[in-house]
Every structure is written in C-alpha cells, then in structure tokens.
Amino acid sequence: MNIVVCVKYVPDAQADRTFSVDNTTDRAGVDGLLSELDEYAVEEALKIAEANDGEVTILTIGPDRAADALKKALQMGAHRAVHVNDAAIHGSDAIATSLVLAKAIQKLDPQPDLVLTGMASTDGTMGVVPTMLAERLGLPAVTYASELTVADGKVSVRRDGDLASQTIEATLPALVSVTDQINEPRYPSFKGIMAAKKKPVDTWTLADLGVDAELVGLTAAWTTVESFSARPPRQKGQIVTDEGDGGSKLAVFLGEHKFL
Amino acid sequence: MPAERLLPTDDSQDLIDLTREICRQDLAPQVDDMERAGTFPEKTFRLLGQAGLLSLPYPEEFGGGAQPYEVYLQVVEEIASVWMSVAVGASVHALTCYPVATFGTDEQRQRLLPAMLGGDQLGAYCLSEPMSGSDVGSMTTRATRSDDGGTYALKGTKAWISNAGHADFYTTFARTSDDGGRGLSCFIVPAQTEGISFGAVERTMGLRCDPIRQVTFEDARVDAGQRVGEEGQGMAIALSALDSGRLGIAAAATGLAQAALDQAAAYAKERRQFGRAIGEFQGLAFLLADMEAAVTSSRASYLYAARMRDAGRPFSKQAAVAKLVATDAAMKVTTDAVQVLGGAGYTQDFPLERYMREAKVTQIFEGTNQIQRLVISRQLLG
Numbered sequence: 001m002n003i004v005v006c007v008k009y010v011p012d013a014q015a016d017r018t019f020s021v022d023n024t025t026d027r028a029g030v031d032g033l034l035s036e037l038d039e040y041a042v043e044e045a046l047k048i049a050e051a052n053d054g055e056v057t058i059l060t061i062g063p064d065r066a067a068d069a070l071k072k073a074l075q076m077g078a079h080r081a082v083h084v085n086d087a088a089i090h091g092s093d094a095i096a097t098s099l100v101l102a103k104a105i106q107k108l109d110p111q112p113d114l115v116l117t118g119m120a121s122t123d124g125t126m127g128v129v130p131t132m133l134a135e136r137l138g139l140p141a142v143t144y145a146s147e148l149t150v151a152d153g154k155v156s157v158r159r160d161g162d163l164a165s166q167t168i169e170a171t172l173p174a175l176v177s178v179t180d181q182i183n184e185p186r187y188p189s190f191k192g193i194m195a196a197k198k199k200p201v202d203t204w205t206l207a208d209l210g211v212d213a214e215l216v217g218l219t220a221a222w223t224t225v226e227s228f229s230a231r232p233p234r235q236k237g238q239i240v241t242d243e244g245d246g247g248s249k250l251a252v253f254l255g256e257h258k259f260l
Numbered sequence: 261m262p263a264e265r266l267l268p269t270d271d272s273q274d275l276i277d278l279t280r281e282i283c284r285q286d287l288a289p290q291v292d293d294m295e296r297a298g299t300f301p302e303k304t305f306r307l308l309g310q311a312g313l314l315s316l317p318y319p320e321e322f323g324g325g326a327q328p329y330e331v332y333l334q335v336v337e338e339i340a341s342v343w344m345s346v347a348v349g350a351s352v353h354a355l356t357c358y359p360v361a362t363f364g365t366d367e368q369r370q371r372l373l374p375a376m377l378g379g380d381q382l383g384a385y386c387l388s389e390p391m392s393g394s395d396v397g398s399m400t401t402r403a404t405r406s407d408d409g410g411t412y413a414l415k416g417t418k419a420w421i422s423n424a425g426h427a428d429f430y431t432t433f434a435r436t437s438d439d440g441g442r443g444l445s446c447f448i449v450p451a452q453t454e455g456i457s458f459g460a461v462e463r464t465m466g467l468r469c470d471p472i473r474q475v476t477f478e479d480a481r482v483d484a485g486q487r488v489g490e491e492g493q494g495m496a497i498a499l500s501a502l503d504s505g506r507l508g509i510a511a512a513a514t515g516l517a518q519a520a521l522d523q524a525a526a527y528a529k530e531r532r533q534f535g536r537a538i539g540e541f542q543g544l545a546f547l548l549a550d551m552e553a554a555v556t557s558s559r560a561s562y563l564y565a566a567r568m569r570d571a572g573r574p575f576s577k578q579a580a581v582a583k584l585v586a587t588d589a590a591m592k593v594t595t596d597a598v599q600v601l602g603g604a605g606y607t608q609d610f611p612l613e614r615y616m617r618e619a620k621v622t623q624i625f626e627g628t629n630q631i632q633r634l635v636i637s638r639q640l641l642g
Contacts, residue, residue, distance in 0.1 A: 075274075187282055190312030190325050193274045 001054030001150070003045040004112040006101055006133070007038040007073060009066035010123040017123070022218060023225040024091045025123050027063060034069035037118035039185035040178050042073045045116050047183065048150055055079045057108065061089055061100050067201070074196035075188035081199070082108070086206045091218025094124070098132035100216060103209040105137060114155060115175040119144055130177040140170040146181040263341070263518055263559070265334060272331040275316075279335050282311060283342040291343045295614060298461075298468035300426050304346055305353075308339075309379030314353050317504075318361050322373035329504070329566035333511035337559070340515025341522075344618045345469035347515060349382070351508030352422045355626075356383025356431040358501040359446050363489040371485075372448060376429065384427035385505075386418040386449075386475055387498055393420075394631050396433075396498060397441030401477065403434035403487075410484055412436075412447065414455070414477035420625070424473035425458045427451055432477070433498050436491045444494030448486045455480035466617030503579045504569070505626050510562035510582040513590035513622040517558060520590075520597035520615045521551045527601050544600060551593045558586035580627070580635040587622035587629060594619040 011017045011030040020026045034042075045056045058073040058081040060066050070081040084104050092100070105115065115137070120127035134141030147158035155174050159166045160181070170176075188196075206213050214220060240249045254260045262280065267273050286307060294301055308314050316332040318324025325332075332354070340347030357376050360368055375381055392399040401416025414434050421430075430449040437443035449456070459474030489497050525548055528539030538544050565578035594616040598605035605612040623629045 187286075187307070187311050188278060189310060190275055190278065190316070193278060194271060197271075 001049060001052040001114070002057070002108075002110050002112045003049055003054055003114045003116060004057045004059055004105055004108065005038070005041045005045045005073065005078070006115065006117045006129075007042065007058055007060050007069050008035045008118075008121045008123075009033070009060060009062045009069035010035040010121055013122055019225070019228050022091065023228060024218065027065065032065055032068065034072040035118060035122045037120060037122055037180060038069075039072075039076075039118075040180055040182050041116040041118045042076055042078060043183045043185040044148055044178050045114075046077045046186070048114070048148075049079075052150065054113075057082060057112070059101065059104055060084070061092075061097060061104075063090075070201060071196060072188070074199045074201075075192045076186055077188075077192055079199065081201045083201060083203045084205075084209065085203055086213075088206055088213040088217050091221060091224075092216045093221035093223055094126050094128045094132060095222055096216040096220055098129050098136055100206070100209065100211055101129070101133050102136035103211050104204060105133075107204070107209060111173070113172045114150065115139065115173070117175070117177045119177050119179050127177075130175060134175040137175065140174045141176075142168050142170050142174065143177045145176050145178045148176060148178065148182060263337070267334070268328070268330065272327070272334075275325075275327070275331065275335060276338060278311065279313060279338045282307065282313075283338060287339070287343045287346065292611065295345065295468050296608075298471075300471055301343075301346055301349075301469050302426065304343075305349060305382055306380065308346070308350060309381075312379065313339075314350055314379060314382075315357070315377035317354060318357060318373065318377050322361070322369060323377035323379075324373075328570040329507060330563060330570055333507055333562055333566050336508050336511040337515035337518070340512035341519040342515075343469075344512060344516050344615070345467045347512040348467060348470050348509070349423055351505065351512055352385055353383050354508060355501055355505035356385045356427075356429070358504055359431055359488045359497050360448060362500065363446070363493070363497050368485070368488065381428035382423050382426060384421050384423040384430045384475070385501075386421055386430050386432040388420045389417060390419045390474070394628060396495060397444075399433065399435060399444065401432075401434040403436050403445060403447060405436070405484070411481050412484060412487065414447065414449065414480045414482065416477055418475040418477075420462070420472050421475045422470050422472060424475050425461075425471065430456070430475060431488075433494045434477075436494075439492065441495045442492050444498070445491045446488040446494045446497045447482055448488060449477070449480060449482050450486075453480045453482060465620060466614065467621055502626055503576045506579045506583040506632075507562055507565055507569070509622055509626045510558065510565070510579075510586035513583075513586040513619065514555060514558040514562060516615055516619055516622070517551070517555045517586075517590040517593040520594045520612060521548070521555055523610070523612060524548060524551065524597035524600040527604075531601075538600075547596055547600065551596055554589035554593050558582075558589045561585045577636055577639040580632040583627065584629050584632040584636070587619070590619040590622055591616075 009032050011032050015030045018026045049056045056078040058070050058078045060069050061084040117130045131141050142157045144159050145157040146160045149156045153172050155170050157168045312325050316325035316327040320326040336347050336351055360372050389399050403412040403414050405412050428451050432447045432449050433444050435443050436445040455478045457476045462472040529537050531538045562582040565575050565582045568575035568578050598612045598616050601612055
C-alpha cells in the first residue's frame, strides 16, 4: 500500500501573519510549520501504512523553508519525501498548485494507491486543491472524511454533514481529504527525530516535472489579491457593574443581541 | 520566554523543540486543573514515554536516547517550567533505572532495561523509611534469602515514595546483613509481586500530582536474579544513583524558578501603579534582576556538574553544589515572584503560590540541603 500525503508549509497561525509587497502570503518574515490540518492526513496515512505494511511519501510545494514541513512529517514516521521547489511557483493559485502536485505524483514510482490531503490549508483556506488534484489525476475524490477504512481494494469514508453522516466508498486508487475529527496526530518521538535525518528527500524543479513555468506563478494565476487591510482590533468589552440588578442587566444585554 | 540554551548538537536542539511542543500543547492546558485535583498524570507520562523523553540518558541498545546529561537535564528543566510534578516524576524514573544500567550484569540489562526504558513503564525508588531518612545506614527493611538461594523475601516499610501505587517496578534497598551501611542490597521488585501494599497518599504541601505513599513489603518474594550488584553493595549503589538523581532535581528546580521569573517579569511590565509599570520602580526591577541571576547561576551549576559527569570525571561534589544552589534559588525566586504579583500572587488564580509550595520540597528530597552541605564539606575537608 503506497500512500502519498500532500502537505503545505504555512505561517504559524500564532505569529503575526501578514502579506508581502506583491500581496502574497509573507512566508519569509514569519515562522512557519507543517499545516496543522495536514497533520491529520499524515497521521491517517501512518495508521493505514502501519496496518497494511505500507509506505508513506510526503509531498510539498514551497520555498526552501518548506523542508521543515517535510521534516516534521518524516519525524512522525513517514518514509520518504518529495519537495518541489522552484522560484517560478511563487504566487501560484489553486489551479497551478494542483497542476504541479499532479505532475509530481505522476512522476512517483511506484504510483500511489491512495492520495491523502488535509481539508484545507490554514493560510489560504480555499479547500479546493484536493478535488482539482483528483480531477487532474483521474482519481475518485472523497472529501472531508472523518473516518476512513481501507479494505479489498476500496476505501470507505464517513463524511459528516450538518443533517446526516454519509458513508462513501471509492475504488483504489483514490484521493481522500480528511478533517480534524479523524484522529489525534501523534507527536514525533526522539527516535523518530533521529531516524528522520536518514530518510530520503528528493527535490524537484518544474523542469524535472516537465511543467512549463508560464503555467504557474503569480502571473498565471486566475485570481490575485488586489489589496488587503488588517482587521480592526476587537472592541473593548462592556463592563456591567452588579448593583443587585446584574441578572436583569445581563438579560437586557442578551436580549439586545438577540441571544434571548 | 523560553530559556536561552547553548546545545551541543542539532539533535539536542530538535529534542528541546519536541519537548517544548509537547509541553505547550499537552501539559500546559491541563496542569492547573490536575494540580488542583491532585490527579496522577498517567496519560502524560505515557505520552512522554512514547516520545522517548523518559529514557534519554540511557544507552540506545536498551531503548534509551543515548543523550549526555547536559542535554537530558535541560529536557527535565523544560518540563519543570510547565509542570513540576511531571518533571520530578520523570527524574525519579531515570533514577530508578540507574542501578540496573550502571551496576547490573549484562544479562540483567538485556532482560530488564528494554521494558524499563520502553516508555510504557514507570519506576519508584524505595530507599527512605519512616525512621531512616538522611541516615540511610539505619534502614530496617530486610531481604532474607531462601535456603536454596533462589529468592529473597522482603519485609519492611518504605516512606515518601514518589510514583508509589502507579509504578511498574520498585527499585528497592533492603538489609541483607546487620552490618550497618555495608549490609544493604538493591532489588528490582515488579509491581505485581505478592506482598506489596501501599499507605494512604500523603497530604503534601505541593507537588500534588506526584503522589507520595508508604510502600510496605510483607514477605514480598523476588527472584535472586532481581538483585542488582552484590549483597552489601546497596549503599554504594544508592548514593551513586542519588548523585545523578540530584542533578535531575537541580534541573527541575531551575525550570520551576524560570517559570516563576517569567511570570513575575511579565506581570511587572503589565501592572501599573502610580502611573507607570511597576517594573519601572527600581525596587522591583532589582528584585527581578536578582531572580534572573539566581536562575542563570542555577542552570550554570547543574550544567557544569553534568559536563563533569559526561566527561567521566567525579562529579559528586558538583552535583551536591548544583542541588543546593538550584533548590535554594528556586525557593527564593518563587517566594519573590509571589511578592512581585502582590495580592494576586497570593491567590490560586495565578500559579505562583503553587510554585512557592512546590519549591519547598526540592530543599528536602533526594538529600536534604543539610546533607548536600555535608557532602560538599567532607570533600573539601576530607
């Protein structure tokens, strides 16, 4: 069972995130990490691989520092990693991202039985790359899995909606995106950290993938960020002094805001 | 603010990063509630064990992390800066593995260590007794060898035992002859051995998640193969283990003091009186400066002792100095941190009062600070 997990190196949500001069996400001035939503996909892949004697390959696209996201996944227990790193990719939209990911996956040997992704990135939060990628690879796509089992050449997925939970089955090879409800990602162990240093990481450029640089990057993007402004700081809270009538004042406040 | 560290390798930096990640995501959110309830953090020890953080200073071939004390102790310090009870439990576990790792036969190391270091087990260290504390040679727990020599029957009561009732094995010292300090021997007693029972959890001032109980052996029978070292070697093993154990306590005390300092400094920048931050008043600024000096010198003391140990040099005196300096500093720094927060520091809404209660025991356990002075002065004058 060969599993590929697509992951993204994102700015740490706890840091002061901002944009660069070209209105793309600032990835240089802010500490980054393996997107927390992608950790669930890595964990799920490791669990399936452990149960099925499989191998997990981690794939990312990003600048040099994105290697840290691969490192974290390898420390958790993944077997190998591929880093697509090419300056021309900077500013790519979801369409170009899915193109590069698809080309990279098609170059893998052996080909994966299962492609896993997180439900969205924590920076762009578009959540469309998984289905675009499945389309390019010609694979069945099952999104937002909160439970996943693999057996008899099929993947079975529980997909929780507001009104109902669906059980969806797809034949392998397939692509599945997972939610943050599917598991509890493990921490790396110290042994995992030591072992990760010896695991193979391939670095590929667009030329290695045979992707025309004009199809990717900021100039090829179908959408661009025109402008941005920081969200206004939160308003100061209202302090109600309890002079024996705190309860009724609270009720009035909740009523005004239509909570009652 | 994380402590500034000079680490010897990239691996050790990764190890510290891992420790900080686990502390931030797992330990920090639960420490206050758990300490208030006094619940034993079994899942947390399991998590630390699985991450390999409970076996760092032991050889790789037996499941350890093969880390020098210089690195292992800084991991203990990081844990203590978030959860003192857990750091003490981790240090005690390392202490309980020491006799087998250092004095055990090859057969014992291969048979016992992989499970002890595997991350799923915790040990307890049974040395003190109700009537035998600093005077180790006066212990009365007895191990009587069977006529065929195949087993020992342990009888007696141990006191102040961390991890008691939760541990998987008890590294136990007992008398095999009446020859005072030369009549002691060391045994690894599995928890499931018949004849072990536990007293009530002591109602301690602090470290509420580190349950301390009496452990009673009533003809608890262990195989002779569980005896570590020769008969009569127990005292030497116990004191040698404590030299290393003390470094763990020194590191934990340093982490506790660092946490108190960090919170006091943050508060002094925020809290305003007379129109300015209280940290702008020299009376408090200098108090904080003295706290920083105390924490930094504690860290330097235990790291110096650790480097001596890692280099294979004698370090007993340096370990005693580190334990004395770091734990006295922790008491002073945590007390002063409460002072910086004023009335707020005295409430349970902030963890400072807990830190102060936790600091006290570090001056008492693993050799009182009076015993540390005895160790130091004997080496000076002996």
